[in-house]
Amino acid sequence: MGEARWLHPGAWWIWALGMAAAASRTTNPLLLIALIAVAALVVHARRPDAPWGRSFRFFLQLGLIVIVVRMAVQVLLVSSVGTTTILDLPGITLPEWLAGIRIGGDVRLESLLMGFYDGLRLATILICIGAANSLASPTRLLKSVPAGLYELGVSIVVALTFTPQLVADVERLKTARRLRGRRTTGPRAIAAAAIPVLEGALERSVTLAAAMDSRGYGRRGPESARRRRGTTGLLLLGLVAACIGTYGLVSAGSPALMGLPLLVLGLGSAVGAVVWSGRSQVRTRYRPDPWSLPEWLVSAAGVTVAGIFTVAAWSGMSGMVASFDPPTWPSLPLAALIGVAIAATAAVTAPPLPRSMRMQRELVEVGA
Amino acid sequence: MIEFDDVTITYADQSAPVLAHVNLRIPEGELVLVVGRTGSGKSTLLSAVNGLVPHFTGGTLQGRVLVDGRDTAHHAPRDLADLVGVVPQDPMSGFVTDTVEDELAYGMECLGLAPDIMRRRVEETLDLLGLADIRQRPLRTLSGGQRQRVAIGAVLAAHPRILVLDEPTSALDPGAAEEVLAALQRLVHDLGVTVLMAEHRLERVVQYADQVIIVPGGGAPVIQGSPAEVMQHAPIAPPVVELGRLAGWDPMPLSVRDARRAAGSLRDLLVGQQPRLRVVTDSRVETVRTSRLGVRYGSHPALRGVDITIHDGEIVALMGRNGAGKSTLLNALVGVGPTRTGDVLIKDRDPAALGDAELIDTVGLVPQEPADLLEATSVAEECRIADRDARCEPGTTRALLALMAPEILDGTHPRDLSEGQRLLLVLCLILAARPPLLLLDEPTRGLDYPTKTRLARVLADLAAAGHAIALATHDVELVAEIADRVIILAEGEVVADGSTSDVVMSSPMFAPQVAKILSPQEWLTVGQVEHALARLPEPEVGAG
Numbered sequence: 001m002g003e004a005r006w007l008h009p010g011a012w013w014i015w016a017l018g019m020a021a022a023a024s025r026t027t028n029p030l031l032l033i034a035l036i037a038v039a040a041l042v043v044h045a046r047r048p049d050a051p052w053g054r055s056f057r058f059f060l061q062l063g064l065i066v067i068v069v070r071m072a073v074q075v076l077l078v079s080s081v082g083t084t085t086i087l088d089l090p091g092i093t094l095p096e097w098l099a100g101i102r103i104g105g106d107v108r109l110e111s112l113l114m115g116f117y118d119g120l121r122l123a124t125i126l127i128c129i130g131a132a133n134s135l136a137s138p139t140r141l142l143k144s145v146p147a148g149l150y151e152l153g154v155s156i157v158v159a160l161t162f163t164p165q166l167v168a169d170v171e172r173l174k175t176a177r178r179l180r181g182r183r184t185t186g187p188r189a190i191a192a193a194a195i196p197v198l199e200g201a202l203e204r205s206v207t208l209a210a211a212m213d214s215r216g217y218g219r220r221g222p223e224s225a226r227r228r229r230g231t232t233g234l235l236l237l238g239l240v241a242a243c244i245g246t247y248g249l250v251s252a253g254s255p256a257l258m259g260l261p262l263l264v265l266g267l268g269s270a271v272g273a274v275v276w277s278g279r280s281q282v283r284t285r286y287r288p289d290p291w292s293l294p295e296w297l298v299s300a301a302g303v304t305v306a307g308i309f310t311v312a313a314w315s316g317m318s319g320m321v322a323s324f325d326p327p328t329w330p331s332l333p334l335a336a337l338i339g340v341a342i343a344a345t346a347a348v349t350a351p352p353l354p355r356s357m358r359m360q361r362e363l364v365e366v367g368a
Numbered sequence: 369m370i371e372f373d374d375v376t377i378t379y380a381d382q383s384a385p386v387l388a389h390v391n392l393r394i395p396e397g398e399l400v401l402v403v404g405r406t407g408s409g410k411s412t413l414l415s416a417v418n419g420l421v422p423h424f425t426g427g428t429l430q431g432r433v434l435v436d437g438r439d440t441a442h443h444a445p446r447d448l449a450d451l452v453g454v455v456p457q458d459p460m461s462g463f464v465t466d467t468v469e470d471e472l473a474y475g476m477e478c479l480g481l482a483p484d485i486m487r488r489r490v491e492e493t494l495d496l497l498g499l500a501d502i503r504q505r506p507l508r509t510l511s512g513g514q515r516q517r518v519a520i521g522a523v524l525a526a527h528p529r530i531l532v533l534d535e536p537t538s539a540l541d542p543g544a545a546e547e548v549l550a551a552l553q554r555l556v557h558d559l560g561v562t563v564l565m566a567e568h569r570l571e572r573v574v575q576y577a578d579q580v581i582i583v584p585g586g587g588a589p590v591i592q593g594s595p596a597e598v599m600q601h602a603p604i605a606p607p608v609v610e611l612g613r614l615a616g617w618d619p620m621p622l623s624v625r626d627a628r629r630a631a632g633s634l635r636d637l638l639v640g641q642q643p644r645l646r647v648v649t650d651s652r653v654e655t656v657r658t659s660r661l662g663v664r665y666g667s668h669p670a671l672r673g674v675d676i677t678i679h680d681g682e683i684v685a686l687m688g689r690n691g692a693g694k695s696t697l698l699n700a701l702v703g704v705g706p707t708r709t710g711d712v713l714i715k716d717r718d719p720a721a722l723g724d725a726e727l728i729d730t731v732g733l734v735p736q737e738p739a740d741l742l743e744a745t746s747v748a749e750e751c752r753i754a755d756r757d758a759r760c761e762p763g764t765t766r767a768l769l770a771l772m773a774p775e776i777l778d779g780t781h782p783r784d785l786s787e788g789q790r791l792l793l794v795l796c797l798i799l800a801a802r803p804p805l806l807l808l809d810e811p812t813r814g815l816d817y818p819t820k821t822r823l824a825r826v827l828a829d830l831a832a833a834g835h836a837i838a839l840a841t842h843d844v845e846l847v848a849e850i851a852d853r854v855i856i857l858a859e860g861e862v863v864a865d866g867s868t869s870d871v872v873m874s875s876p877m878f879a880p881q882v883a884k885i886l887s888p889q890e891w892l893t894v895g896q897v898e899h900a901l902a903r904l905p906e907p908e909v910g911a912g
Binding site for chain 1: 444445446447453454456463466473474477478480481483487490504509523724733737741757758798
């Protein structure tokens with residue numbers, strides 16, 4: 001739809017966070033797999049041919065690891081639900097003074113399922129974040145980050161270039177290992193590559209930070225020193241207040257004043273600090289990414305799916321929570337499915353990328 | 369414009385200063401060349417100009433550096449950004465954005481220029497550096513020369529009055545290097561920009577310089593002067609100057625053009641003489657043969673129908689533009705990189721099908737970043753690992769290294785070696801398994817003249833011992849010095865394959881300086897001329 005251009009990275013992040021929020025509201029494996037499929041579909045359709053564009057696969061693998069680890073923990077440490085034993089392992093129960101934790105023992109189907117559902121939910125959230133990572137250009141996103149926070153800004157850019165470069169480095173070092181006649185796969189090869197890869201990435205990060213500084217990143221107007229201290233102080237105070245506020249909000253039994261009001265006050269002063277310090281910035285924008293119809297549509301799709309899932313979970317709609325005890329085949333709530341379908345529209349409403357940034361090789365990367 | 373006032377710079381973890389008592393005055397609008405051996409403190413000197421030393425690197429700076437009246441002690445690099453533009457050695461490492469246009473604008477955004485001024489200046493810069501065709505392109509997909517020009521443009525768009533460049537042409541092919549240098553000269557001439565540039569490849573740049581600064585290293589005093597004056601006695605000199613010294617020309621010519629004017633009598637002297645050629649073992653035993661070799665990166669063909677043969681004891685240079693497929697060819701010869709079509713046979717074995725351990729017995733590659741291959745914390749340990757990998761007698765690698773670089777100590781961390789030493793170390797690690805075919809990717813990038821001479825000697829010895837050697841390089845002087853044969857690639861195809869003198873003599877791009885000066889006679893190196901002159905008085909005697 002529309003002319004070829006970059007979608008505002010903020011829109012991708014709103015969309016992806018909406019998907020992640022939706023995933024966090026359900027344990028229904030069918031819905032979660034549908035969300036993963038939508039993420040994969042949109043990434044496939046709109047990711048750029050750039051290092052970060054290729055990072056989605058790694059998030060898929062990470063998701064798989066999360067599921068396996070979660071199931072293993074469930075089975076080996078907290079196997080206490082259900083009655084259907086499918087495997088009998090020897091187990092020990094730690095003494096009472098060690099909290100009476102059981103290690104090993106019967107492997108029960110219900111317990112396995114519970115671990116799987118929970119792991120899948122976590123994996124889906126990760127994969128949604130991975131989708132944003134792969135779709136939104138990190139450097140373009142940075143353009144939209146308030147420039148008032150110099151150190152934060154530098155660390156973000158450096159961190160953002162860190163991961164994709166790391167992946168490239170691993171490839172290079174695999175080649176290097178082959179040149180020295182070593183195995184290029186297996187845990188030992190990975191361990192041997194770890195240190196040089198990290199060293200290289202760190203060195204490059206410092207070079208990049210130096211280059212940014214040399215080009216004037218973070219320049220300020222004249223009367224800045226006092227103002228800078230002021231804004232930094234305000235920001236810190238605001239963030240601390242917001243943290244306490246959040247704690248007050250989620251923990252039962254704390255005074256009401258410690259909850260929402262403190263959170264709002266804290267966030268307010270943090271935002272104020274950022275805006276205020278941004279004022280002393282000299283920075284301007286060259287052809288900023290516009291926020292027009294496609295951005296509205298994509299971010300609306302994300303917000304909608306999050307909204308539908310939240311309301312559905314809150315109203316206790318059947319099928320949002322998958323039953324594992326007794327294990328039954330989960331049903332598919334229609335409203336949630338509609339939400340997933342709306343999220344999938346991003347694959348079409350987002351404008352296609354400029355031709356030079358489109359993925360050259362069509363890699364098939366679907367399935368977790 | 370730039371003043372160094374008794375500047376001494378010491379890094380935090382070192383006892384001796386990198387630069388001691390440096391006094392420099394650089395007036396506005398000059399093109400100043402900074403030369404010195406690797407590790408002599410050139411980069412430190414350059415980084416001190418915009419305050420990266422010591423603001424970013426740590427260490428202490430005594431004395432004063434004044435840039436247009438601003439003291440770098442009180443101004444952070446970002447506060448000098450409107451005045452000094454710095455182009456880092458590896459342009460890619462300094463890129464902050466994704467596309468050419470955004471990168472050009474980035475510096476101006478940081479300086480807070482108005483959007484309409486930015487629009488205009490981006491267009492101007494695109495034209496000035498010839499980047500208009502690639503304005504939308506992602507930076508990653510650019511060739512080396514294009515990247516370098518983007519890096520210069522990105523700095524230039526902010527209109528700094530001083531431009532600092534660290535080895536701007538070292539990674540570039542001769543054509544791209546000339547493009548970059550032409551752009552720089554235009555800046556100096558038309559806009560009055562002061563340019564401070566470090567470069568090892570003197571043959572490329574010394575003729576453009578108004579002043580030369582020699583950084584001898586080890587805290588010895590820095591020498592500043594006009595190029596002709598400094599080059600008379602400089603320890604490192606391009607071939608044109610060496611030839612001038614040999615022939616006793618005065619004033620010393622710095623460009624091929626000036627040298628040709630002075631060379632009339634030398635040419636007369638050399639009439640009838642033949643250049644001495646390296647003795648090539650005449651075995652003609654094939655080491656490697658490729659047939660219809662093709663490699664694609666996605667939809668982009670990097671190599672197409674390449675048929676080459678290299679014989680035992682031969683040194684073959686692969687030349688061609690950045691991105692012509694030289695590295696891809698070397699990678700295909702060791703069986704790494706994307707899947708290929710066609711055949712590669714090294715001593716009748718296909719490298720891609722070999723197991724990891726067998727591969728190193730067949731072919732060795734020194735990659736562009738030799739440091740990738742290093743993994744241990746000391747030289748001795750590194751050599752031990754290589755012995756084990758190559759399944760050879762313990763101590764073999766160490767003995768080899770002692771032969772090539774006797775000054776390297778056992779306990780040194782490979783990271784603390786100079787670039788040239790590291791290259792030799794990696795070369796030894798590769799050679800431990802005695803592969804019949806040895807490949808080197810851009811071995812002389814960033815190497816100074818003495819190190820290059822040493823590498824040339826080592827490679828010649830290896831070829832004499834029967835190794836077939838192929839090196840991808842942009843260094844025409846090195847090629848003239850050691851290569852028996854030159855293969856030129858363009859767009860992934862072989863466009864020329866013949867003896868060094870045949871191929872480079874006929875090419876304005878790849879001809880070494882001596883060849884240009886003495887054409888139509890066929891001399892390639894100062895060494896050949898020197899040898900011929902030495903035989904002159906008694907032409908009948910001592911033909912060996």
